[in-house]
Amino acid sequence: xxxxxxxxxxxxxxxxxxxxxxxxxxxxxxxxxxxxxxxxxxxxxxxxxxxxxxxxxxxxxxxxxxxxxxxxxxxxxxxxxxxxxxxxxxxxxxxxxxxxxxxxxxxxxxxxxxxxxxxxxxxxxxxxxxxxxxxxxxxxxxxxxxxxxxxxxxxxxxxxxxxxxxxxxxxxxxxxxxxxxxxxxxxxxxxxxxxxxxxxxxxxxxxxxxxxxxxxxxxxxxxxxxxxxxxxxxxxxxxxxxxxxxxxxxxxxxxxxxxxxxxxxxxxxxxxxxxxxxxxxxxxxxxxxxx
Numbered sequence: 001x002x003x004x005x006x007x008x009x010x011x012x013x014x015x016x017x018x019x020x021x022x023x024x025x026x027x028x029x030x031x032x033x034x035x036x037x038x039x040x041x042x043x044x045x046x047x048x049x050x051x052x053x054x055x056x057x058x059x060x061x062x063x064x065x066x067x068x069x070x071x072x073x074x075x076x077x078x079x080x081x082x083x084x085x086x087x088x089x090x091x092x093x094x095x096x097x098x099x100x101x102x103x104x105x106x107x108x109x110x111x112x113x114x115x116x117x118x119x120x121x122x123x124x125x126x127x128x129x130x131x132x133x134x135x136x137x138x139x140x141x142x143x144x145x146x147x148x149x150x151x152x153x154x155x156x157x158x159x160x161x162x163x164x165x166x167x168x169x170x171x172x173x174x175x176x177x178x179x180x181x182x183x184x185x186x187x188x189x190x191x192x193x194x195x196x197x198x199x200x201x202x203x204x205x206x207x208x209x210x211x212x213x214x215x216x217x218x219x220x221x222x223x224x225x226x227x228x229x230x231x232x233x234x235x236x237x238x239x240x241x242x243x244x245x246x247x248x249x250x251x252x253x254x255x256x257x258x259x260x261x262x263x264x265x266x267x268x269x270x271x272x273x274x275x276x277x278x279x280x281x282x283x284x285x286x287x288x289x290x291x
Contacts, residue, residue, distance in 0.1 A: 005045055005193075005202050008059070008067030010052035011036070013091040014185060018068055021089060024216075024287055025209040044202060053123075056081060056188065065193035066203050072099060072183040076126050082189040085207045088214060089185065095164045099127055099180040102149070103158045105173050112178055115139045115158060121151045122160035124180075131160075131180045149174065212288035219286055220266055223258040226278040231255055234276050239265055260289065 009018050009029070019029045019038075028041040036049045048064060055067040056074035059081055066084075074081060090097055103109045109118070112135045121144040122128045128141050144151065148159045149172045160180060163169055169176060187207050193199045226234055231246065234257060238244055244259035257278075261269065266283055273281060 003044060003198055005199055006048065006063075006065040007045055007206075008048045008050045008055045008064050008069070009038070010055060010067075010069055010185070011049040012051060014052055014068075014070075015049065017089055017091060018185070021087070021210060021213060024213040025206075026213075026288075027206070027209070059188055059190045062190050062192050064190065065199055066187065066189040066206075068185050068187055070097060070183045071186050072097065072124065072127060072181050074186060074188055075181075080191060082191055082194045084187045084189055084194075084203060085211055087185045087187060087210055089217075090164050094217070097183045098163055099124055099160055099183070100163055100166075100169070101131075101158060101160055101177040101180060102152070102169055102174045103177055104153050105175050107153065107158070107175075109158060109177060112137055118157035119155075120158045120160060121148050121156040123148065124160055124162075127181055128160045208290065209288065212290045215289040215291060216286040218263050219260055219289065220263045221258065221284045221286055222261055222266065222270075222281070223256065223284075224273060224278040224281040225249060225254055225256050226273070226276065228253045228255050230276045230278070231257070234273060234278065237269060237272055237276070239269075260286065 009015065019031065022029050027045070029038050029047060030040065031038045031049070038047045038049060040047060050058065050067070052069045053073045055069035056077040058064045059067055060077040068087065071086070088094065088096070101112065109115065112131070115132065115137050117139065119140045119142065120128060121142050123144050125141055125143050132139055142156070144159070148161050149168065152159055152174065158177070166176065187210065189203055194203065235244060238259050239261055244257050247256050249256055270281055270283070
């Protein structure tokens with residue numbers, strides 16, 4: 001039988017962005033509406049769709065070899081995991097997920113110390129308890145199954161919730177008192193699996209491609225021909241990822257320049273390059289950048 005790597009992908013809000021990232025990395029994952037065991041075009045992968053909150057536990061217990069989940073959910077199992085990479089992507093934006101302490105705008109609670117004896121609702125019970133313990137505060141924590149924002153102030157004094165932009169918090173007339181934890185997804189391995197040479201190499205290859213795909217996000221390639229006399233001025237204007245590649249053309253006194261820039265910069269820099277005499281300017285998308 002061929003070797004298999006048991007890998008967990010987060011089911012829920014991170015599911016689609018994770019599958020899209022894997023696709024950009026070269027791994028096509030095929031899911032169905034109800035299926036929790038997706039297929040892929042890599043026969044060496046045995047894929048499980050599992051709630052992000054549970055991935056770290058199953059890895060730590062050795063039931064799975066590796067998986068993607070947030071730093072927040074894996075933190076309580078970190079002693080039994082190998083953290084192979086931080087993967088800076090989120091549910092809706094490129095911003096990290098933040099666990100925040102939230103109260104109504106008119107609440108007298110101004111700091112963690114004001115939570116003494118209060119009631120807090122949250123899905124992240126362990127995260128909240130660790131936060132209170134760190135500050136020496138005793139409060140009652142209740143698990144929330146969702147719709148946490150509607151529970152203050154009638155049902156609880158404060159909530160600890162997840163946000164990327166804070167827009168929903170502001171829309172509900174709430175305010176953030178403190179940030180407990182900032183979290184991106186990470187690629188984790190069980191210690192047992194990472195001690196296996198075949199699994200370790202397979203995981204390292206996957207991580208390399210995931211990081212290459214993330215590195216390419218928001219960047220484009222740019223190449224052009226220009227008079228050699230304009231080269232110095234052109235290089236001063238190019239905010240390149242690495243030193244641009246410069247090569248001489250068959251035509252005397254002309255060079256070709258190729259580089260990588262931020263996509264948002266391209267619209268500003270291309271007209272400037274044209275003024276400097278650049279010709280045949282080509283902007284092209286990137287799928288991966290291996291650093």
